[in-house]
Amino acid sequence: MRRGRTRISAPPRSSPRAGERTLRSRLLLLLPTRTYRADAFVDAATRLDVNLTVASEYPSSLADQNPSGLLTLDFADPERAADQAAGFHRHYPIDAVFAVDDDTTIVAAHVARRIGLAYPGIQAVEEARDKARQRRRLAGAEVPIPAFREVLLDEVDAGRIEPPPCLPCVVKPVALSGSRGVIRADHRDGFRRAVQRSAAIIRAACGGRPAPGTALLVEEYIPGVEYAVEGLLIGGTLHVLTIFDKPDPLEGPFFEETIYLTPTGADDAVVRSVRCSVEEAARALGLTEGPIHAEVRVNERGAWLIELAARPIGGKCGRILRFGTDGNRSLEEILLAHALGRLAGPPVREAVSRGVMMLPTPGAGVFRGIEGRDRALAVEGIEDMVVTVPRGERVVPLPEAARYLGFLFARGRGPGEVEERLRRGWAQLRVVVEG
């Protein structure tokens, strides 16, 4: 006799008794198809021995072969994505959800609310995602941030834009990342050009059809030294996983990130002020759990929160963060363990200096490759070089650039030595772009 459908559910939600363990939990990982970090997160989930379901915005070619492990969600419509996830949850109960980038944090918040999982609230992640809304919230909470105003794309089109009273200023899209579309303007004409160019980048990023009400942010240029902060919120407490030094000055007109070094060489007072700035911002936004990545500038007037995102560091930069005394746990493993409620305590970074260089794109044209890889890898302390653009594809430099060319990784006895090794490694490379 044949019977109806058989369903083998996940283990009960109650905690196992001492000495017991349940069968594996199911983690829903929201992984957009443009991610740089599929390998890192899939490896981390494997090491954590979870039942992994990868959800993306486009179907996997093998979705039919593994319906419990591969899922398609409408990332562009978080409510619909939550409905889809809830349907999946009825057959394959989900124990935790994790989002790897800005857009998917909003989807994750909707999914978590629908299913009843732990995740920051929808309003908190939406305000973190939108730089203008974030600015308004932080200003209301009196967190030190640059003075700012919003300019609608419609106003740009109509030519109704006046520069701010104090220049220089910085023009930036409210929802792009990686310094894309961010331009410094020093005078009135430069301001108009910067606004037009940033607006064109926004239009290009959304296929020429920006949503009504799309705006640019025009904000005060804050001189000073910039730091990046990687943190993990646990029960409302910020655990700083690391503060990155950025030894190359970021003064504009474009803000190309190059070298990140950890640990920071900043003195204790600067570290405290950076930490305090990020804590205040996270609190003001209502973020209490999960990863955050923030940029903070420090000058003689104090620490200024430039941006905070409710997600981990982008690109492949997370590779330089290792945890535990022997450095055997990756950033992704720490973050997924936290999402699953398996993190025993605040993670401690290994006692090794590491750095990464995001390889700059020298000019617009067709990318033909990067020469000198073997010579770069022969430099002491250089651990790896990864190219992330396929040969033959067209590349452009910032502020239009939408992708990283590649990454160079190094380690050393201190941040100074790591920086020197990265620069020596970079000197061995030649990026070939044919105009």
Add this chain to the structure above:
Amino acid sequence: MPQVTIVPGPIQGTRCTFTADGPLESVPGSYRCVEDAAGVPLAQAVLAVPGVAAVEIAERAFTVERRDDVPWERIEEPLRYAVTAALERQEAPTGPGWSGELDDDAMYDLIAEVFDQEINPSVASHGGKVELIDVQEGVVTVRMLGGCQGCGMASVTLKQGIEGSLRRRVPGLQGIEDVTDHAAGTNPYFSASKK
């Protein structure tokens, strides 16, 4: 037809009890080998999963005992597949994968069949292809081509798609290794980019 839901209980050493919300319609008893379980598809199916040492079947529950040297994570997915097949069709899963452990040559042949019939027709929809290179001591080596080479989601295809599929069909699979030079891919289906 009624649906039956089976809930695994906590693992206690090498044993785990699965409770059903309806009758299992199997002959209750304790079984330690496939031959003992003749005529009891659920027991046959569970015992055919590599690493399972014994199964005890009651009216609405069954307890699986694993071998000491095989972790639960290697058993879990094949077990789900086997139990589902047994209860829905009242027959143990069949095919070369369910007759016991496979040597590397037999495993290669079985995997080649899965690649030809399931994996490659599917990845072809993304312009991709996966080449089976070798099987050594249960570890499968593959190379990804076309749209899979350099694809930002290649690791998801490999671990969630290919490995997941093989683990349900190929007993004794120890792992899967990708030897693709992804940096040389010129036409990946998905490319990484900033938002």
